[in-house]
Amino acid sequence: MRLAELSERSGVSTATIKYYLREGLLPPGRRVSATQAEYDEEHLRRLRLVRALIQVGRVQVAAAREVLAAVDDEEQEHNNRLGAAVWALPHGPEPDESAPETAAARREAGRLLEAMGWTFARGLGDESPAFRMLVAAVAGLARLGYPYDVAHLTPYARAAQGLAGPELSLIASYESPAEQVEAVVALTVLFEPVLLALRRLAEAEESARRFPGPTTEAVRRAVADAEAGE
Amino acid sequence: MRLAELSERSGVSTATIKYYLREGLLPPGRRVSATQAEYDEEHLRRLRLVRALIQVGRVQVAAAREVLAAVDDEEQEHNNRLGAAVWALPHGPEPDESAPETAAARREAGRLLEAMGWTFARGLGDESPAFRMLVAAVAGLARLGYPYDVAHLTPYARAAQGLAGPELSLIASYESPAEQVEAVVALTVLFEPVLLALRRLAEAEESARRFPGPTTEAVRRAVADAEAGE
Numbered sequence: 074m075r076l077a078e079l080s081e082r083s084g085v086s087t088a089t090i091k092y093y094l095r096e097g098l099l100p101p102g103r104r105v106s107a108t109q110a111e112y113d114e115e116h117l118r119r120l121r122l123v124r125a126l127i128q129v130g131r132v133q134v135a136a137a138r139e140v141l142a143a144v145d146d147e148e149q150e151h152n153n154r155l156g157a158a159v160w161a162l163p164h165g166p167e168p169d170e171s172a173p174e175t176a177a178a179r180r181e182a183g184r185l186l187e188a189m190g191w192t193f194a195r196g197l198g199d200e201s202p203a204f205r206m207l208v209a210a211v212a213g214l215a216r217l218g219y220p221y222d223v224a225h226l227t228p229y230a231r232a233a234q235g236l237a238g239p240e241l242s243l244i245a246s247y248e249s250p251a252e253q254v255e256a257v258v259a260l261t262v263l264f265e266p267v268l269l270a271l272r273r274l275a276e277a278e279e280s281a282r283r284f285p286g287p288t289t290e291a292v293r294r295a296v297a298d299a300e301a302g303e
Numbered sequence: 304m305r306l307a308e309l310s311e312r313s314g315v316s317t318a319t320i321k322y323y324l325r326e327g328l329l330p331p332g333r334r335v336s337a338t339q340a341e342y343d344e345e346h347l348r349r350l351r352l353v354r355a356l357i358q359v360g361r362v363q364v365a366a367a368r369e370v371l372a373a374v375d376d377e378e379q380e381h382n383n384r385l386g387a388a389v390w391a392l393p394h395g396p397e398p399d400e401s402a403p404e405t406a407a408a409r410r411e412a413g414r415l416l417e418a419m420g421w422t423f424a425r426g427l428g429d430e431s432p433a434f435r436m437l438v439a440a441v442a443g444l445a446r447l448g449y450p451y452d453v454a455h456l457t458p459y460a461r462a463a464q465g466l467a468g469p470e471l472s473l474i475a476s477y478e479s480p481a482e483q484v485e486a487v488v489a490l491t492v493l494f495e496p497v498l499l500a501l502r503r504l505a506e507a508e509e510s511a512r513r514f515p516g517p518t519t520e521a522v523r524r525a526v527a528d529a530e531a532g533e
Contacts (some may be wrong), residue, residue: 084446096322106314115437121447121448124447125447127488128443129443129447130465132400136372142369143407150514150516150517150518151514151516151521152510152513152515152516152518153512153516153518155510156507159507164493164500164503165496166324180416182457184399186504190507191504191505192508192522192526192527193507193508193511193512193519193522193523194504194507194508195526196523196525196526197507197522201504201507203500203503203504204500204504204509206496206499206500206503207496207497207500207501207504208325210493210494210496210500211497212498213355213358213359213493213496214494214497216314217351217355217359217489217493218351219489219490219493220473224468225473226497226501227409227470228465228466228470228493228499229466229497229498229501229515230461230505231465232462232465232466232498232501233498233501233502233504233505233506234505235458235461235462235465236458236459236462236502236505236506237502237505237506237509238509239455239458240509241506241509241510241513245334245513247477256449257447258508259447260449261503261506263440263444263449264444264459265444265499265502266386266395266436266437266439266443267356267437267440267444267456267459268459268462268463268499268502269436269495269498269499269500270433270434270436270437270440271437271456271460271462271463272463272466272467272491272495272498273389273394273433273491274416274421274424274431274433274434274437274463275421275460275463275464276366276389276463276466276467276470276471276487276491277386277423277424277427277431277433277435277464278421278422278423278424278467279468279470279471279488280382280385280386280471280474281382281423281469283382283471283475283527284380284381284382284385285382286379286380286381286382286383287380288380288382288383288421289382292323292422292426292427293422293426294387295422295426295524296422296425296426297422302494303436
C-alpha cells in the first residue's frame with residue numbers, strides 16, 4: 074500500500090508517519106519510484122506498536138527505539154525477547170540507595186516474591202527493572218510512614234498474578250514470535266491505565282458500600298429507576 | 304515542634320517546607336515569636352500527604368491544592384469527601400469524543416460495570432473521572448486494534464475488586480475522618496507503582512513458565528542452589 078493508505082488504515086497522519094520513518098521507528102517502505110514507496114501489513118502492525126509506546130506509554134523516541142531493537146532481536150530465546158522488550162519500557166524512578174528505607178523495602182519485596190513462589194523473578198532480583206521499580210515504590214510507602222510489609226503487599230501480588238494467565242494467553246494467541254513480542258509491549262502499556270482506572274472505580278464502589286449516605290442512596294436509586302423504566 | 308524538627312521528622316528539607324508553606328499546601332504554624340513558629344502532628348501528617356502527591360503522584364502544585372481543598376471540606380458526607388479527594392487527582396487524558404472508538408469504548412466500559420455489579424460507579428457514569436479514564440484507556444485499545452470487549456476487561460475488574468476490600472479496611476483503620484481522607488489519597492497514589500511493578504513481575508514469571516529455555520532454567524537453578532546452601 075502507499076503512504077496515504079497506510080495513514081488511512083492506521084489513523085496516523087502522513088506527517089507523523091514520515092517523522093517515525095525519519096527517526097527510524099518504522100522501517101522504510103519498498104521504493105517503487107523516485108518519490109513513492111510501498112508499505113505492507115508489517116508496517117501497519119509496527120505503526121500500531123509505535124503509537125502504543127509513544128501516545129499511550131508516553132515513551133520517549135530514544136527509549137522507543139530501544140524497545141524496538143529488543144523486539145527485533147531474533148537471535149534471543151523467545152522468553153528473553155519478550156522480557157527484553159518490556160525491560161526497555163520506562164519503569165519510573167530507580168530506588169534511592171542512599172535512603173535508609175530502601176534496604177528494608179528490598180527485603181520485603183524479596184520476601185513477597187518468595188511467598189508468591191515467583192522463583193524466576195526472584196532469581197533476576199535487581200537485574201529486573203520491574204523489581205527495582207517495586208523496591209522504589211515500596212520504599213516510598215516506608216518513607217511516608219505507610220505499611221509496606223508482606224501482608225499489606227500480598228493483595229497486590231495476588232491481583233497481578235490473576236492477570237498474568239489471561240495476559241500470556243492473549244499474547245500466545247498471536248501467530249508469529251515477532252507479533253507476540255510486539256503484543257507483549259503494546260498490551261503491557263495499553264492495559265496499565267485500564268487497571269488503574271478500574272482500581273479507582275472499585276475503590277469508589279467499596280467506599281460507597283462502607284460509608285453510605287444520602288448521595289450514595291440517590292445514585293443507586295437513579296440506577297434502579299432507569300432499569301425499571303427500560 | 305520547630306521547623307528544624309518538622310524537617311528532621313518528615314525527612315523534608317526546611318527549604319521545601321517553606322516552599323509548601325508559601326504555596327499554601329501546608330497551613331502556617333502557630334507564631335511564637337517574630338521569626339519562629341510552632342508545628343504539630345497535624346503538620347507532619349499533612350506534609351506526608353503533600354509529599355505523596357507531589358513526589359510520588361507527580362501532581363502539579365495547583366492540582367495538589369485542589370486535592371487538599373477536597374480533603375479539608377468537612378461539610379461533605381464522608382463518602383463524598385473520600386471520593387472528591389481522589390477525583391481531584393490527575394486521571395490522564397480525557398476521552399476523545401471526536402474519535403469513532405470512544406462510543407464503543409464507553410458502551411463496553413458500562414457493560415463491564417454492570418457485569419461487576421458496581422451500581423454506584425454505574426450511576427456516576429461520566430461524572431466520575433475514573434470512568435472517563437477507563438473509557439479513554441479502552442478506546443486506546445480499540446483504536447490500536449487490540450481486544451477491548453467485556454470478556455477481555457473482566458480479569459482487570461476482578462483484580463481491582465480484590466484490592467478494594469483490603470484498601471478500604473486499611474483506610475478505615477485510621478481514626479479520624481480527616482486522616483481517612485488523607486490516607487485514601489496517599490494510598491491511591493503510593494500503591495499505583497506497586498501494582499504496576501507487580502503486574503510486570505507476574506507477567507515475567509508467567510512468561511518464563513510458558514516459554515522455558517536455557518536462561519530461565521539457569522535462573523531457577525541459581526535460586527535452588529542458593530537455597531540449598533543457606
